[in-house]
Amino acid sequence: MELIDQYLRKVNYLRVSITDRCDLRCVYCMKEKMQFLPRKDILTLEEIERICDNFIDLGVEKIRLTGGEPLVRRDILKLIEKLNNKKNFTNLKEITLTTNGTLLKKYAKELKLNGVDRINVSLDTINSEKYNIITRFGNIEKVFDGINEALDADIKIKINTVVIKDFNENEIEDLIEWTDNKKIDLTFIEVMPMEETDISREYQFVSLSETFEKLNKKYNFLISNHNTGGPARYYTSNLLSTKIGFISPLTNNFCATCNRVRISSTGKLFMCLGQNDYVDFREIMRKDFSDDYIKEKIRFALNIKPKNHDFMIGTKINKYMKRHMNVTGG
């Protein structure tokens, strides 16, 4: 079975935010004082498994666990173990996660044992003081230890770096050299106008088209045919052994090939990261509707998946999403 939306895009990738909580407070993602949801509002392990099962039945092949910080949810390994078993008898081919890396040292080996072969680690700087500032209190050594542990466990890592005005713009080449030395791919991401944090987006936003042009003078990028079906465009360079990706939703729209939907930790299915519409599955599951009904609702949701995101950053037009990034996990 396949999930095809009204614009004939095949959706085979589900991102699941398993918690809205996090052990950091990155300044572009969250406010300093965040109000997290009561546990009763968050999907239980069984509910997450059930919604995943229905998506898998409908053709989803890849599931990414995210958050908040997915590794702060205590039963994450149980969930991954259950999902991993499904790879033997369903459409599911890959389970992966996006993490800030602070708890990777503790979890890397078990993640690998439970079939997680690739992860994305978010890291915006390799300078410990700057890391402490951007995350509001984080300790970069934990992330370095976690990355090393994951590499030792033979987990492939990709680093995601949000490029932030007057913060890490001058560090981009250092990050490229650092990841290249470790043989890790690196993707740069534009700040997206999710719900306001404590700092205006206009003071954070950098156009990645401009970043690309500057870097291209040194690296003479070559377009890579590497394609994850996602929004990143990848490049190689004769000066590098790794790939560099650019995710630039604001300056370079990628919606035509969108292959994913996102479920929030409370069971809301967002058909587009850059739109506010959702279909709520928590109530459907808690009112004991059948799996056939859930599948019908998933198909309905796919039918109203928007053509484009609606992100804009600017002084004249400000369009913000009514949720922080930890709701859907990017």
Ligand code: SAM
């Ligand atoms: N806590 C995990 C982490 O940081 O990797 C997973 C969740 S986090 C919300 C997922 C990704 O979203 C991270 O790479 C983070 O840098 C990115 N992110 C958060 N807020 C963003 C924003 N406003 N614009 C662009 N990326 C953002």
Ligand code: SF4
């Ligand atoms: Fe936490 Fe990830 Fe948001 Fe940073 S980007 S505050 S690590 S959820």
